[in-house]
Amino acid sequence: MLEELKTLERWRRQGVALDYFVPDTGWIDHSSDLTQFAPQCFPNGPGGVVEAASRAGMKFGLWFPVSWGAMSNSENPVVWPDQIPTPGEEAEPGPPPLVYENGYLKEGGAPARLCMASEPYFTIFRNAIQHHIRHNKLKFFKLDGINSYCNSAHHKHLPGKYSVEASYDHLIEIARNAREAEPDIALIWYWGVRSPFFALHGDAIFESGLYMEGAGTSWFPTLHYRDSVALNLDQSTRFATTIPPINKDSLGVWLADNRWGNFMGSERWREALIMDLGRGNLLFPQLWGDLSLLDDRDVEFLASMQALVKKNELILLARRRAFGDPWKNEVYGWAYFKGGRGLLFANNIHFASRKLVMDLGPALGLEAKPGSALDVVSHFPERKRVTREDGSAFRGGDRAELWLRPFEVLMVEVGPASGAGALGPPRLILAHQAENLGxxxxxxxxxxxxxxxxxxxxxxxxxxxxxxxxxxxxxxxxxxxxxxxxxxxxxxxxxxxxxxxxxxxxxxxxxxxxxxxxxxxxxxxxxxxxxxxxxxxxxxxxxxxxxxxxxxxxxxxxxxxxxxxxxxxxxxxxxxxxxxxxxxxxxxxxxxxxxxxxxxx
Structure with missing residues (x-):
């Protein structure tokens, strides 16, 4: 972590300033009360990491597993009475077995599912978050692995389906207590929360109702693994109709040479970043994994995108409009317009070139007088002036048709004609050129x-x-x-x-x-x-x-x-x-x- 934070300090000097540093699973001492960091990884505690995050200009956050005992603290005998019984079993669970594999406890700890509506686990969990707020400057936390169904007859809640309300009430109390202790704290609800109303008690919701995460593919084949992942994420985003885009955790970009990230490395990460921006959530840029996979050119690109986002923040806070259907793998994307200016994100997940059709008017949210001259400029994959095939400018009310190359992600800005001459060279892809690309x-x-x-x-x-x-x-x-x-x-x-x-x-x-x-x-x-x-x-x-x-x-x-x-x-x-x-x-x-x-x- 300290090496990653040194990298982030260097990035800051290169123009990339990130807000939060959030360790994921692996930091918890599984035999503790959730206030202690794993001693084999943090022999001197988390203080050095917390301070390094501050030096890098970042706030410190932590990931918490709610019901996943193996990743939480199920090696602590105090919480064994709080286990969730396996459905169909009449007896209450006993001490969880310690099963070893390849030198470590399998799944990272003692297998157990823990009930948030049972004591003392609830109090231990709530107090741990309060501890990290007071002692480790916690400004961000993520609640994951929530199992709200418990059929125990010994916990102080009704069993079975009647336990769900008690479980979520306790989670809401944890969120409320955290915000009372630190009004600036941010919260992501991860696996186990699906209701959009939880945005009232946190900042972002991950679950869309589909079983997928940031390293799983869609059912459409692609030339690169990550492109099918991006399509899957956009299908999920389109499916999550009840969650406001600004509150939907779209998972960002995973950079990993490990099993959890499916060895995606950094391949096609820039395309993934642009489409993640297009999904409309507040968590941008959200990078998960190994930052060493990015080189100086990548950091330069990230800095330029971050500057572009800050410049166009009000546009990106506008209503998101969708076009095309990722479920059918059409040319699809997202559009944001405020008045006469906006940004559009399009994706062609296909082995052949296909046309993007844009109605430059109210359908996309663009307020432009019919016939008025427009500047249309691509920011990705290269900065170019987008025109008709004859080189003339698009105008308000036009139906613009652009060829998207195979597996091309396109980001364009549309606005009133400025008369400026520095819009870049023209983007000119003629039909015969497009057809030859795939x-x-x-x-x-x-x-x-x-x-x-x-x-x-x-x-x-x-x-x-x-x-x-x-x-x-x-x-x-x-x-x-x-x-x-x-x-x-x-x-x-x-x-x-x-x-x-x-x-x-x-x-x-x-x-x-x-x-x-x-x-x-x-x-x-x-x-x-x-x-x-x-x-x-x-x-x-x-x-x-x-x-x-x-x-x-x-x-x-x-x-x-x-x-x-x-x-x-x-x-x-x-x-x-x-x-x-x-x-x-x-x-x-x-x-x-x-x-x-x-x-x-």
Missing amino acids: ISLSLKPEPLAVWMNIEFAEADRFEREGERKRAEALAAALPSLEGEQPILAFTVRLRKDGQEWRYSPVVAEVVQIVARIGSEPLVLIPVPDARQFGNTQKAGCSWVVYKARLRRQWSRERVEIAVHSYLPAGVETQVEGWIVRQWWHESGRPLPDGFFANEPS
Whole structure:
């Protein structure tokens, strides 16, 4: 943490000033009264971290697990009577077992679910937050893992469904007491709070009603893992109709080379940041994870975005308008306008270019006299002047049509024409250019060749589970590969009875593609790869993309593939092939082969 705070001090000098520093899970001494930090990680207590946060100009915050005893303090015998019984069990739980795995307690502590409406756990929890306010300058706290249903007949609340009200009343009391002790404190309600009325007692609500978090994909395949995560977050945001955008915790951007963050690293983090800004919540920029994954150019970009946001704060506090449908994976996005000026955020999560259509008038909230000249400027992915194809300016009331390139996130500012000449070079993407950036391959079936035969490492297990081995061969002619770096991508979607069918841990375990161009074998990289099944992604995924960068001398060559799978009866594979031109800047590290995924170094 101290190293991260040194990084944040340096960022501050580079123009990035963040408000809060909030350690997540792992800080708690599980045998304590929640006032103590884990001694193996904080042998001298949290004082150095709290002071370093102050030096970096940040307020200190903490994450608290409400009912997740293993992450809270279920190793403290005092709270054992406050356990929530497993449904169907008549006896009250006894001491939780201490189960070890790989040198540590499994799940981080003694497995138990703790009841917030029971004593002494409620008082311990409330007093702990008061302690951290007084002694550790707590200005932000996050309440996570809330289980409001308790069927204990020994706690001082009615059991079963009647316990829910008591649990939430106690949580509201904790929030109220915290704000009485520190009026400047901020609170995020995380897993377990779904009602928009809790915004009356806190600052942000995470849950949308969908089982997803900041590292889980949607059911639409993408060239990069994070892009499908961004689509999932936008689907969730659109679904959360009862929560005001300003109060909806949209989860920010996860930067992680660990299982919880699904090894996303920093790949496509800038695109994710722009779409997170577009969702409209107050927590911006919200970065979760390893800040060392960002370099000086990233910090420069972050500083420019933070300055842009502060300059346009009143616009971003205006009503959010939506266009397109992320649930259907159309070109979609968000718009904010105040009077004659506004910002628009659009996303094209697709392997081909598609058009964004904007009605520059009341539909987006723009107050502009019909026919009046407008300045339309893109701030991302590059700063350019947005015009008609003939180079003339857009006007109030126009229907503007812009090509979005494959997997492009676009942020534009619209305002009255200023007459200034420093709006940047024109953004000019003509139809023939757009169509060449993402080309669908015409895959045709062909007989399986001898070189296509493969074996699955887990074939015996799949056979025991009753899954059926299948293979199909397909081929297509490649287009010209001149110009920007061509990427070959094959998408495989799993369907059953017309609906997506999910597999866990990763589809790459049961679907494998082998490929050849001419007589040369081609190594394909799977997305998601074998490591990317942590967090809510463990619930399963319904697709895999196999991709590879191509040599330009393979222009017009024939590509042949074999799609092998082990799937239950009734589950079908839908395969598409694409050539996508890498028009974007890519900062992520190249992914290694399967040796890195599951073998020792």
